[in-house]
Amino acid sequence: MHRSPTPRAPRPLRLLAVVAAVMLALTACGGDDSSAGEDGTTAVTVGVIPIVDVAPIYLGIDQGFFEDEGLDLTLKTAQGGAAIVPGVVSDEFQFGFSNTISLLLANTQGLPLEVVSAGVSSTGEAGKDFGAVIVSKDSNIQTAADLAGKKVAVNTLKNINTTTINEAVRQDGGDPSSIDYIELPFPDIAAAVSKGTVDAGQVVEPFLTITTRQGDRQVVSNYAATDPNLEVGMYFASKGYAEKNPEVVKKFRTAMEKSLEYAQAHPDEVRTVLGTYTEIDPAIGKAVMLPRWSAEIDEDSVQKLADLAEQDELISKQPDLEEMLP
Structure with missing residues (x-):
């Protein structure tokens, strides 16, 4: 594994270039409406990552929350938002999950x-968060x-983990600009720390539990340190799809809210369902350590x-949150 060479575009810019290309290819055609089955249900595909964060949507399917809304969900896994964002733009996925910085x-x-x-969301508790x-x-x-x-x-340069680590260091009186970030996949970070290839690494569950059981220790809960109510990831759709299918979006949101509330209230069931998709x-x-799931988006965070x-100069202007958030 290696640090990204200097001339190579940062990951967010590479991602945006890919999505821009997809958009150009689609300018002459909008996303198709979701297909309705003979029983009146609407089939939709959701792009997710096989991590703890998305357990609620699996529980929601098991509990029938989406079926109750007339939705027939197909979940397709991807390694991260780099695949899910263009998948949503191209209508491969009607909905997707990604971290908040990528969406900003x-x-x-x-x-x-x-x-x-x-x-x-973050649990807000230092030493007891999922990252x-x-x-x-x-x-x-x-x-x-x-x-x-x-x-x-970190798993991705110039994204949510570098941003929150920078803030945690800044709050503690350090200079984050002097950190040398190295991009590695989550499964490789603990090994790099053990070998001394890197001095430290940011990991999320289940890697956090695995590495601390092996003797490593936590320095800072970067999500909780940034904001105790930090909205780490959200579900999203393309504007074109949402405009054409407002009722489907409303039904998905309703079922998702029930799923988030159910997951928060039933941690044992969360732990059980993890074994079905990871x-x-x-x-x-x-x-x-399970994250916190809430049906309410913490707009301040x-x-x-x-x-x-x-x-941190990841963006050159403020995003339009009024346009972006429901």
Whole structure:
């Protein structure tokens, strides 16, 4: 694994270039309306990532919340938003899940996306959140400020994890501009920390539980440190699809809200359903720190992420949150 070479475009810009190409190919045709089955249900496809964050949508299907709204969901997994965003724009997916920073980036670049539902939030508790920066047990890094000047692994450069780590370091009196971020997939980050290839790494569940069980320790819960109510990810659709299918969007939002509330109230069922769409070891699944799920989007935390993204120069202007959020 390696750091992205300097001449290569940052990941957000590469993603936007891909989406822009998809948009150009679709300028002459809008997204198709969702197909209705013989029983009157509407078939929709949702792009998701096989991580803890999306457990509510799986529970919602099991509980019949989407069926009650006349929706027949097909979930298709992708490795991340880099595949889901263009999939939604091209109408491969009618809905998708992505982290909030990626959606803010898309909005400021004029991509036709709109949020339709809350997705996943920080627990707000330091040391008890579903994402954190970890170091080896014998590391001299003790606080967020100590990350300044160090090599820190993240799954994607210039995105939500770099933004929230920067803020945590800033709050602790450190200089985040001196951090050397290295891009690595989540499964490889713990190994890089153990080998000393990097000084620290940001991981989410189940990798957080796996690595701390192996002896690594948490330095800072970067999501909770940024905002105790941080809206980490949300579900979204293309504007074209939402305009053509307002009733489907309304039904999806209603079922999704019920799913989020159900997941929050039934953590044991969340842990059980994890085994149906991930390869998490059952013992790890019982131990992972679950995020918080709320049907309400915390708009203040979305605005804070927008402000931080502008401060870190990920975006050059403020996104139109009134247009983007439901």
